[in-house]
Amino acid sequence: xxxxxxxxxxxxxxxxxxxxxxxxxxxxxxxxxxxxxxxxxxxxxxxxxxxxxxxxxxxxxxxxxxxxxxxxxxxxxxxxxxxxxxxxxxxxxxxxxxxxxxxxxxxxxxxxxxxxxxxxxxxxxxxxxxxxxxxxxxxxxxxxxxxxxxxxxxxxxxxxxxxxxxxxxxxxxxxxxxxxxxxxxxxxxxxxxxxxxxxxxxxx
Amino acid sequence: xxxxxxxxxxxxxxxxxxxxxxxxxxxxxxxxxxxxxxxxxxxxxxxxxxxxxxxxxxxxxxxxxxxxxxxxxxxxxxxxxxxxxxxxxxxxxxxxxxxxxxxxxxxxxxxxxxxxxxxxxxxxxxxxxxxxxxxxxxxxxxxxxxxxxxxxxxxxxxxxxxxxxxxxxxxxxxxxxx
Numbered sequence: 001x002x003x004x005x006x007x008x009x010x011x012x013x014x015x016x017x018x019x020x021x022x023x024x025x026x027x028x029x030x031x032x033x034x035x036x037x038x039x040x041x042x043x044x045x046x047x048x049x050x051x052x053x054x055x056x057x058x059x060x061x062x063x064x065x066x067x068x069x070x071x072x073x074x075x076x077x078x079x080x081x082x083x084x085x086x087x088x089x090x091x092x093x094x095x096x097x098x099x100x101x102x103x104x105x106x107x108x109x110x111x112x113x114x115x116x117x118x119x120x121x122x123x124x125x126x127x128x129x130x131x132x133x134x135x136x137x138x139x140x141x142x143x144x145x146x147x148x149x150x151x152x153x154x155x156x157x158x159x160x161x162x163x164x165x166x167x168x169x170x171x172x173x174x175x176x177x178x179x180x181x182x183x184x185x186x187x188x189x190x191x192x193x194x195x196x197x198x199x200x201x202x203x204x
Numbered sequence: 205x206x207x208x209x210x211x212x213x214x215x216x217x218x219x220x221x222x223x224x225x226x227x228x229x230x231x232x233x234x235x236x237x238x239x240x241x242x243x244x245x246x247x248x249x250x251x252x253x254x255x256x257x258x259x260x261x262x263x264x265x266x267x268x269x270x271x272x273x274x275x276x277x278x279x280x281x282x283x284x285x286x287x288x289x290x291x292x293x294x295x296x297x298x299x300x301x302x303x304x305x306x307x308x309x310x311x312x313x314x315x316x317x318x319x320x321x322x323x324x325x326x327x328x329x330x331x332x333x334x335x336x337x338x339x340x341x342x343x344x345x346x347x348x349x350x351x352x353x354x355x356x357x358x359x360x361x362x363x364x365x366x367x368x369x370x371x372x373x374x375x376x377x378x379x380x381x382x
Contacts, residue, residue, distance in 0.1 A: 018316065019286045020293070020305045020345050028315055034323065037282065041316035042289035042338055045282040046323035077314065084314060091266050091339035095319045098336075106315030201264070202344045 001126050002055030003143050006171040007033060010051075010149040012163040015039040015106065024108055027160035029116060029151040031170065032104035039106060041090055050102035052145055052171060057099065057126055060140065066130045069093035069137065070101060074203035075121040075144070075188025079107055086189035087203040089122065092137075111157040121146035121173070121188055125197050139179035139196055142187070145172045237279050237362055238330070240291075240373035241270045244356070245339065256377040261351055264343040265378055269358055271338075273330040281321055281330050283360040288316065288345065289338040291358040295346050298353040303346045351382045 010031050017025035018040035028039060031051030037044040057068045072089035095101040107118050123144050127137040147170035156162040177183075185192035190199060244257040245268045252268060259265050269289060273279050283290020295303040321327040330336060340358075348354060359372040 015315070017286055018288070021288075021308070021316070022305065023315055030315070031317070032320055035320060036323070037320070038286050038290075039315040040286065040288045040290075041340075042318045043282075043286075043316050044318065044320035045280075045290070046328055047320040048323050050320055050322060079314065090318065091341045093339070096268075096337035096339055098319075101319045103317060104320050105317035108315060202341050 001057050001141070001143070001176060003052060003124075003145065003172045003176070004055075005049070006052040006145075007031060007049060008170050009167040010147060010151075010165045010170060011035070012109065012151060012160040012165055013106070014160040016043070018043060024110075026158060027109040027163055028106040029109055029118065029149065029163070029165055030104055030106035031120075031147055031149075032106075035104060035106070039108065044104060047104060051104040051147075052102060054094075054099060054101045054103070054124055057140075060128070062128075064131060066128050066135075067097070068099065068140075069097045069127045069129060070095065070099055071125045071127050071137070071197065072103070073123045073125070073188075073190045073197055073199055075123055075146075075190055076119070077121075077203065078119045080113060080116055080118075085201070085203055087199040087201045089203055091202070093127070094124070109151055109153070109157065109160075109163055111153065114157055115150055115152040117148075117150040119146070119148045123187055123190065123197070125179075137196075141176050141178040142197075143172055143176045144174055144188075147171070236369065236371045237273065237275045238360075238371060239272045239274055240358055240360060240371055241272070242267050242356065242358055242373045242376055244268075244376050244378050256379070258379040258381060261349060261380050261382060264341060265348050265354075265356075265380070267340045267342050267356055267358070267376070269338045269340060269373070270335050271330070271360075272335040273332055276332050278326075278329040278331060281328055281336060284364040285360055288340055291338075291340075291360055293340070293342060293346070294357045294359065295342060295348075296355050297350075303348065303354060306343070306345055306347045348378075348380055351380050354378045354380060 013035040016038035023039040032047040034048030077084040149167035
């Protein structure tokens with residue numbers, strides 16, 4: 001499974017408001033270039049370059065016709081020292097199960113949070129589900145990825161163009177790790193049971 | 205074109221009567237370019253699961269949304285609404301009252317992120333007959349913590365013009381148990 005292309009930094013962008021979950025319109029720091037749309041989950045209507053790409057699975061046999069599915073866990077997410085709850089990213093499977101896919105996390109920017117530093121880590125699991133009734137999702141492997149970036153604003157912080165962003169790290173961390181029952185746990189802040197990812201709820 | 209839509213409507217209505225697929229979207233205004241079908245997903249995340257469902261309050265409620273282009277030309281993939289996945293969510297309790305947003309602690313303000321189509325490519329459009337599915341963890345956004353019956357429906361305007369026609373999904377009923 002490929003995780004490229006990916007961006008080596010984050011960018012400021014002006015996004016529309018989200019009614020629920022309630023998110024403001026205005027400047028955001030986002031792991032995408034040229035992003036447009038709203039700040040809602042799944043609210044981006046486009047980007048000139050996406051943050052990280054999740055490629056279609058390769059190198060696996062699937063003679064029985066099962067389904068490959070992406071499942072992503074947010075391992076840690078710290079914004080200006082405030083930790084957010086780890087867990088499942090949105091739902092199972094990620095992005096409706098479509099591969100290739102991508103991810104472009106964003107956070108609102110304001111004068112009150114200037115400068116803003118976000119350290120984000122996720123684990124994207126490639127899962128497989130047999131066509132047999134009652135079968136469970138089986139992990140094939142995972143890729144850790146994330147970023148550490150800071151946005152700063154001198155003045156007029158209500159517009160995206162007033163912000164500059166620098167990243168000390170962005171993209172895959174290490175290489176794709178094949179799943180195994182003896183895998184060490186926890187993985188970040190998420191627990192693996194016999195190599196199978198578990199979570200207590202949706203990350204937020 | 206109208207004959208094409210009519211045949212689609214008849215086919216979908218026939219299938220819906222057999223309870224094989226969710227009912228075709230209802231549209232206020234002109235003939236719809238797409239349909240929205242929703243189901244509460246409990247078992248297989250890669251398949252539609254039509255019909256009403258009973259969900260334990262601790263499990264949470266997730267809805268699979270499927271948007272299908274029923275025209276003979278490309279249409280924009282993203283919806284224009286300021287809700288998750290470009291949709292508006294109408295969630296009501298057994299008394300018909302709108303379900304309030306879930307309360308969040310202050311400081312939990314992060315954006316949505318998720319996938320984005322790449323501008324200037326075919327990634328931004330749905331081809332004729334093509335579908336895209338989204339999974340919405342609605343109990344993360346709406347307060348479904350009180351056991352009872354809830355109805356869920358999603359909608360989208362057909363364009364960013366607020367006066368344009370609205371496509372509505374079928375309604376699903378969820379019984380949330382203690």
